[in-house]
Amino acid sequence: MTRVSIAQVSKEYPARGRSGGTVTAVDEVSIEVASGEIHAIIGYSGAGKSTLLRLINGLERVTSGRILVGDQDISAMRERELRRERTGIGMIFQHFNLLRSRTVSQNVAYPLVVAGAPKAERARRVVELLSFVGLADKASAYPEQLSGGQKQRVGIARALATNPGVLLADEATSALDPETSQEVLALLRRVNAEFGITIILITHEMEVVRGIAHRVTVMDGGRAVEQGDVFDVFARPQTDTARRFVATALPTRPDPAHLLRLREQHRGKLVAVTFADGRVDQPIVFRTLAERGIDVSIVHGGVTEVGGRSFGTLTLELIGDELQVEHGIAALGQQAELEVLA
Numbered sequence: 343m344t345r346v347s348i349a350q351v352s353k354e355y356p357a358r359g360r361s362g363g364t365v366t367a368v369d370e371v372s373i374e375v376a377s378g379e380i381h382a383i384i385g386y387s388g389a390g391k392s393t394l395l396r397l398i399n400g401l402e403r404v405t406s407g408r409i410l411v412g413d414q415d416i417s418a419m420r421e422r423e424l425r426r427e428r429t430g431i432g433m434i435f436q437h438f439n440l441l442r443s444r445t446v447s448q449n450v451a452y453p454l455v456v457a458g459a460p461k462a463e464r465a466r467r468v469v470e471l472l473s474f475v476g477l478a479d480k481a482s483a484y485p486e487q488l489s490g491g492q493k494q495r496v497g498i499a500r501a502l503a504t505n506p507g508v509l510l511a512d513e514a515t516s517a518l519d520p521e522t523s524q525e526v527l528a529l530l531r532r533v534n535a536e537f538g539i540t541i542i543l544i545t546h547e548m549e550v551v552r553g554i555a556h557r558v559t560v561m562d563g564g565r566a567v568e569q570g571d572v573f574d575v576f577a578r579p580q581t582d583t584a585r586r587f588v589a590t591a592l593p594t595r596p597d598p599a600h601l602l603r604l605r606e607q608h609r610g611k612l613v614a615v616t617f618a619d620g621r622v623d624q625p626i627v628f629r630t631l632a633e634r635g636i637d638v639s640i641v642h643g644g645v646t647e648v649g650g651r652s653f654g655t656l657t658l659e660l661i662g663d664e665l666q667v668e669h670g671i672a673a674l675g676q677q678a679e680l681e682v683l684a
């Protein structure tokens with residue numbers, strides 16, 4: 343069980359091409375990752391995610407700020423101490439980074455060889471890990487004989503070999519098809535649940551965050567622009583970046599051009615109902631309207647779930663007696679966030 347504390351961390355690089363200038367890849371970022379938490383760092387390309395991950399395992403050194411992994415101050419360590427500390431930090435990669443000339447067993451054993459573990463212990467651990475990731479029958483296979491999902495399972499087994507307290511995942515499912523991605527995410531959930539391993543994953547995929555993370559940090563331009571429980575951040579995004587991510591997972595409000603088209607096609611009252619606190623669910627909304635004899639159709643939007651709580655925005659067309667529709671809207675306004683669009 344290991345917590346990770348990132349405090350006011352910045353990383354500057356010399357600007358490529360220009361002399362004297364610097365690029366701030368990570369800008370005063372603070373993230374507290376509790377022991378046993380799955381924390382997603384989401385952002386577009388160039389946001390600084392990979393740099394931050396490399397700072398956590400000490401592959402890059404901070405320009406300022408402090409990073410604690412457990413009680414160890416990664417940002418202050420010398421290279422030799424760091425090498426030892428890294429056995430407590432596993433890492434998996436988008437393109438798996440397996441050794442092509444070694445078998446699955448040898449790949450998984452590799453960190454144990456580096457750590458100087460005795461042969462018998464290595465053999466025992468490899469069997470245990472391959473069975474955990476469901477690849478016991480592939481021990482003697484070579485990476486090129488495996489599917490992408492199987493390669494990532496080997497990557498996960500290898501990352502767990504030295505019993506790390508923290509696992510860093512760098513776009514671990516980005517190279518996989520959606521179904522295989524879900525299988526790998528399910529395996530990571532088991533890694534977290536069965537071993538209590540803290541997981542920090544970077545991704546540009548909203549589905550990954552929704553599917554696995556407890557908490558999320560949204561990065562933009564090197565800064566952490568939004569942070570919190572996944573449900574809270576996605577149900578009420580505060581920044582454009584977070585809003586754009588939510589919109590990739592489900593259609594939200596119609597934009598003005600779309601609203602014009604909806605108005606042409608639908609003669610009833612158009613209202614947008616937002617489910618954002620996890621309490622109000624769809625049956626309540628539809629019942630409230632049906633009780634007043636109002637016909638309802640969903641004309642746009644979507645609702646999804648995080649941790650069993652639903653959020654999203656539905657644009658509804660309400661048709662019925664004018665007064666009843668007004669009453670319905672008033673009643674609904676007591677229960678959910680509602681905006682009359684037309």
Ligand SMILES: Nc1ncnc2c1ncn2[C@@H]1O[C@H](COP(=O)(O)OP(=O)(O)OP(=O)(O)O)[C@@H](O)[C@H]1O
Binds near residue numbers: 391
């Ligand atoms: N070694 C380096 N030297 C100079 N600039 C760098 C270096 N590494 C990263 N950068 C710059 O820092 C910024 C953040 O890059 P980083 O790779 O961390 O972002 P990212 O969010 O992981 O994006 P991607 O998903 O595309 O890798 C970018 O502007 C990048 O060009």
